[in-house]
Structures are given as C-alpha cells and as structure tokens.
Amino acid sequence: VADELERPGGEPVDHEAEPHLPSPTIWPFAFAAGVGLLLVGLIINWILAAIGAVIALIFGFLWIREATREVRARPLEEPEPEPVSELAVPEEGEEEPERYPRSVFLEMSTLGVGALIGGIVTLPALGFMIAPAFVDQGYDEVDLGPLANFPEAQYVIATFYSAEDEGSVGRRTAFIRNNGMKDDVPSFTIISNRCAHLGCPTQPSGLPGKAQEVKTSARPVTVTPVASVSGFQCPCHGGAYDAEGNRTAGPPVRALDRYHFLIKDGNLVLATPYSVGNVEGTGADAVIEAYPLADPGQHVDGPEQIFYPPKAWIPDS
Amino acid sequence: MARTRNKRQQQLMALVMAPLNWLEERSGLVGALKYFLFRKVPAETNWFHTLGSATLTAFLVQLVTGVILAMYYKPSPEEAFGSIQKITNDLTLGWLVRGMHKWGASVFIILLFLHMGRVFLFGAYKYPRELNWLVGVILLTLALGEGLTGYLLPWDETAYWATVVAININANAPILGPFLGDFLRGGAEIGEETLARFYSLHMLVIPGGLLGLILLHLYLVIRLGVTEPPWTRAAAGYEFEENGRGPVRKGLVEPRPRGNGSLGTPSRSEAEV
Numbered sequence: 341v342a343d344e345l346e347r348p349g350g351e352p353v354d355h356e357a358e359p360h361l362p363s364p365t366i367w368p369f370a371f372a373a374g375v376g377l378l379l380v381g382l383i384i385n386w387i388l389a390a391i392g393a394v395i396a397l398i399f400g401f402l403w404i405r406e407a408t409r410e411v412r413a414r415p416l417e418e419p420e421p422e423p424v425s426e427l428a429v430p431e432e433g434e435e436e437p438e439r440y441p442r443s444v445f446l447e448m449s450t451l452g453v454g455a456l457i458g459g460i461v462t463l464p465a466l467g468f469m470i471a472p473a474f475v476d477q478g479y480d481e482v483d484l485g486p487l488a489n490f491p492e493a494q495y496v497i498a499t500f501y502s503a504e505d506e507g508s509v510g511r512r513t514a515f516i517r518n519n520g521m522k523d524d525v526p527s528f529t530i531i532s533n534r535c536a537h538l539g540c541p542t543q544p545s546g547l548p549g550k551a552q553e554v555k556t557s558a559r560p561v562t563v564t565p566v567a568s569v570s571g572f573q574c575p576c577h578g579g580a581y582d583a584e585g586n587r588t589a590g591p592p593v594r595a596l597d598r599y600h601f602l603i604k605d606g607n608l609v610l611a612t613p614y615s616v617g618n619v620e621g622t623g624a625d626a627v628i629e630a631y632p633l634a635d636p637g638q639h640v641d642g643p644e645q646i647f648y649p650p651k652a653w654i655p656d657s
Numbered sequence: 658m659a660r661t662r663n664k665r666q667q668q669l670m671a672l673v674m675a676p677l678n679w680l681e682e683r684s685g686l687v688g689a690l691k692y693f694l695f696r697k698v699p700a701e702t703n704w705f706h707t708l709g710s711a712t713l714t715a716f717l718v719q720l721v722t723g724v725i726l727a728m729y730y731k732p733s734p735e736e737a738f739g740s741i742q743k744i745t746n747d748l749t750l751g752w753l754v755r756g757m758h759k760w761g762a763s764v765f766i767i768l769l770f771l772h773m774g775r776v777f778l779f780g781a782y783k784y785p786r787e788l789n790w791l792v793g794v795i796l797l798t799l800a801l802g803e804g805l806t807g808y809l810l811p812w813d814e815t816a817y818w819a820t821v822v823a824i825n826i827n828a829n830a831p832i833l834g835p836f837l838g839d840f841l842r843g844g845a846e847i848g849e850e851t852l853a854r855f856y857s858l859h860m861l862v863i864p865g866g867l868l869g870l871i872l873l874h875l876y877l878v879i880r881l882g883v884t885e886p887p888w889t890r891a892a893a894g895y896e897f898e899e900n901g902r903g904p905v906r907k908g909l910v911e912p913r914p915r916g917n918g919s920l921g922t923p924s925r926s927e928a929e930v
Binding site for chain 2: 470472477479502503506507509510538539540576633634635636637638647648650653654
C-alpha cells in the first residue's frame with residue numbers, strides 16, 4: 341500500500357503487472373463473527389445458531405464478491421485465434437472432420453493404461469488400509485462367575501478381560517448391582533466404567549471391600565464389593581454421575597454405557613454393551629433410553645445426534 | 658584469491674578439486690550446492706532467521722534417533738513396553754538416544770511454533786510467499802501427528818490413556834467422527850491394531866510426508882528469497898542501480914515488472930518525482 345502512495349501520480353495503473361493482493365475488506369471479520377455465533381449457538385440454542393449461520397452466509401457472500409470483483413470486472417476478450425499449421429486450417433464453409441492424430445492417441449492410451457495400472461494397484465491397498473477396522477466388530481460374551489458373588493442392592497466392581505491375547509490392554513471394568521427379582525426375572529444394573537466424555541475410567545464413590553479372584557471358564561475375573569455407592573466420578577476432566585449412571589456434573593454428554601447380560605449355568609455373563617441417553621427411575625424399575633454403542637463424547641439423543649450417525653458396521657446381536 | 662600458493666598447497670588443492678570437478682562435470686551437483694549455500698540474503702537478517710534451520714535440525718535429529726530406536730523397538734502389545742525398558746535400562750547409550758528422541762520431539766514442536774511466530778511477525782507470509790505459509794501449516798499438522806502417534810509407542814499407562822482421550826476427541830468430530838475413531842483404533846477398541854498402525858504412521862507415513870513437504874518448503878524459500886525484516890527496505894537479491902528506473906533483481910526468478918517498469922520497491926529518485 342505504501343508503494344501505491346509513493347508512485348508518481350497520474351500514471352495509469354496496469355493491473356496485469358501488479359501482484360494480486362486482495363484489497364483490504366472488513367467482510368472476513370463479520371463472516372468470522374457469524375461462524376463464531378453459529379458454533380456458540382450449537383451449544384446454547386438453535387435460534388442463535390440460525391442467526392449466526394445467516395450472518396456467516398451473508399458476509400461470506402459479500403466477501404467472495406469483494407475478492408472476485410477484479411476478476412469479474414475484467415472484460416471477457418475473445419481469445420486470439422492461435423496460429424495453426426497449414427494442414428489444420430479448415431477451409432471456409434467446409435466441414436472439417438475431427439482429427440485424432442496418432443500422437444494424441446498414443447498420449448491418451450499411455451495415460452489411460454497408466455491410470456488403470458495405478459488404480460489396480462492402489463484400490464485394493466486402500467481397501468486393506470481402511471476396511472479391516474470396520475469388519476468383524478462385535479463383543480465376546482464374558483463369564484463373570486457365579487451369581488452368589490453379586491449380593492442384592494450393592495455395587496460390585498468387576499474387572500475382566502475383553503480379549504485374551506492383548507495383555508492388560510484388554511482389561512475392562514464394570515460396576516454391577518443385583519436388583520433382585522422383578523416379575524420373576526432377575527434384574528442387574530451393569531454400568532461400564534468408560535466415561536461418556538472422553539473414555540477415561542470412572543471410579544465409584546463408596547467404601548470398597550476386599551477384592552476376590554473368581555475362577556471362570558476362561559479369563560480371570562476380580563470382584564470387589566463397594567458399600568453405599570452414591571455415584572461415579574471421572575479423574576480426567578471431572579465428569580460426575582449418579583448411582584444410575586446419569587450425568588450430574590461436568591463435561592459428559594450422556595449417561596454411562598451399560599451392558600446387556602445373560603445368566604448361563606448360574607453364572608452372570610456379560611453380553612454386548614450399549615449406550616444410554618438417560619435413565620428414569622432406579623434399579624429394576626428403571627426406564628433406560630438405550631442406543632447402539634457410541635464412542636465416548638458422541639451425542640446419542642437431543643438435536644446433536646444428527647452429527648453422529650450410528651455405526652452401521654457393528655453387527656446386530 | 659590473490660595470495661600465491663606454494664607448490665605443496667597447489668598439489669593439495671588439485672587433490673581436493675579433482676573429484677569435485679569430476680562430479681560437477683557429470684552432475685552439476687557442486688554448482689547446485691553452491692547456489693543453495695551462497696544465495697543472496699537481505700543485509701539485515703538476524704538471529705530470528707535461523708529458527709527455520711533450527712527446526713530442520715531438530716527434525717533431522719528426530720529422523721536419525723528414530724531410525725536407530727526402530728532397530729530395537731518391537732511394536733506388539735506383549736513386547737512394546739519391555740523393549741522400551743530394555744532400550745532405556747540395558748542397551749549401551751540407549752537412554753541417551755531415547756532421551757534425545759523424546760525431548761527432541763518437544764524441541765521440534767516448540768521451534769516450529771517459534772519459526773511460525775517469526776514468519777507471522779515479519780510479515781513473511783505475504784505475497785508471493787502465501788503458498789509457503791500453507792505448506793508450513795501442513796508441516797505443522799504433520800508434526801503434531803508425529804507427536805500424537807509417537808506418544809502411544811511406549812505402551813505404558815500414560816500412553817494408553819492419552820491415546821484413549823486423543824482418539825475419542827477425534828471421534829467427536831461431526832459426521833466423520835464415528836468413522837475416524839474406528840479407523841484410528843483399527844477397530845472398536847484400542848489394542849494391537851492401534852499400536853501397529855500408529856507405529857506405521859509414526860515411522861513411515863508421516864515422516865515421508867514431512868520430508869517431501871520440507872523439500873518443497875526449502876525450494877520455495879530458495880526460489881522466492883529470504884524476507885527482509887519489516888524495518889528494512891532492501892529486499893533479498895535486489896541491487897539498486899543509481900541511474901536506472903528501479904531495482905534490478907539478481908536471482909533465479911525475474912519478477913514481472915510493474916506498470917512503470919520497476920519492481921516491488923521504487924527507487925528513491927522515483928519516489929521523489
């Protein structure tokens with residue numbers, strides 16, 4: 341800009357020779373404010389988000405118009421007819437048949453064959469890179485031992501292994517409460533310890549008893565009874581839940597995940613985990629809003645769920 | 658050099674020059690290296706201009722120590738932690754190389770940000786260097802990716818839980834999040850697939866991208882020249898002619914002249930007209 345001012349006055353400006361710098365404009369600031377309002381609105385409420393979106397759209401449009409004004413203002417010139425060789429000059433009034441010289445054919449066929457070979461090599465490799473992460477997902481059933489280890493109306497911390505061959509990385513923890521019989525059907529509350537914020541391990545607030553090793557069919561399980569559990573807390577970012585796993589404070593976006601269960605030969609068996617939006621009531625009378633298992637931090641209910649499509653690749657069980 | 662050499666010095670000189678001349682005649686590499694090393698830079702360059710080279714040096718340290726660590730590290734859930742322990746405690750000088758790699762990673766990232774700050778505060782991202790800024794942004798992203806993937810490899814509690822949180826943050830991205838989370842984990846849960854793919858990303862994919870983009874970054878620096886600090890008027894590679902209409906640039910690129918026939922900076926006499 342300083343150079344502009346110092347240039348001797350009156351000289352016509354040749355825009356072609358200028359560096360193409362965008363002219364100073366305030367539209368980006370208004371656009372950014374609109375985007376900011378949109379993001380804040382997504383958290384606070386939808387009307388604010390809509391206003392932000394409208395502001396962003398209007399000022400984004402104005403910004404684009406400003407930025408492209410120079411290009412659009414340039415008169416569209418007829419391109420000069422390129423000098424062509426004598427052979428290719430069409431006679432006046434005579435239809436020239438389309439010509440495909442040998443060189444163009446060879447060029448195109450080389451490119452085509454190259455692209456074909458590239459595709460044949462690349463696509464399977466890409467598929468191999470991506471696909472295995474999404475197929476054969478699912479959860480093995482885990483035997484947690486005899487029902488006698490789970491006294492009624494008390495939480496028990498059960499530590500078990502989800503996979504056999506991965507060492508302590510496969511270690512999982514669930515909080516299990518025997519709710520007694522409801523309509524002659526046994527009822528258990530089985531809550532995953534995975535925090536619904538970013539997946540850290542939550543802890544029950546209560547008085548832990550003595551840990552006990554349980555022999556099961558395959559994998560070692562440890563059970564620790566906990567007296568008077570009032571809720572669960574996460575050490576990472578302060579998420580807090582009540583005794584049913586509903587969020588009471590902190591950043592989590594939903595309740596704690598739960599497990600389905602089976603009873604086989606008098607043993608409690610964990611089946612597939614599922615995500616929970618909210619729990620009404622307690623124990624055996626609880627009404628649970630169940631959803632397919634989602635990663636921590638993903639909304640399963642409310643308007644935000646449109647951002648997190650359910651994982652279609654998880655097999656039903 | 659005007660100083661006369663004695664016979665012995667001349668013999669020594671010929672001994673050094675013969676292979677260099679042989680190489681230069683057949684490849685031009687010596688000339689290219691000279692062009693690269695003895696470029697014109699602005700008169701008022703200062704210590705802040707060394708931050709880019711410092712970042713490159715930090716990257717090269719990571720490259721060398723990383724290659725050596727890969728000779729002893731075993732990327733499997735059963736052996737990863739043990740092999741790190743072995744490198745640190747048992748192998749000769751292993752503690753030093755691992756320490757260089759671990760602390761050098763932080764040094765690399767810190768220098769990247771300082772270099773970025775220098776470029777921003779000196780206005781070195783402006784025309785015609787916008788593209789180099791964009792390349793730098795991708796380099797920064799890749800470097801942070803190196804930090805993320807490398808953090809899992811020690812396979813201890815810190816590594817595991819930090820990666821749990823980091824992957825779940827990625828999985829919180831709208832729409833793509835659920836796909837991204839499972840892709841990074843290599844499945845529904847963190848396990849051996851996660852470790853293997855983070856290892857592959859950390860030592861093959863991302864370093865390859867970094868190397869290629871660093872070469873592009875350097876090429877653009879050489880092509881466009883070093884930016885002068887904002888408090889000076891003389892630009893890199895410009896030589897002012899006293900009686901000419903404007904500065905003449907000596908370098909690889911001849912910028913297109915302005916409407917009045919001058920280049921970027923008008924000469925003093927021109928400005929006073």
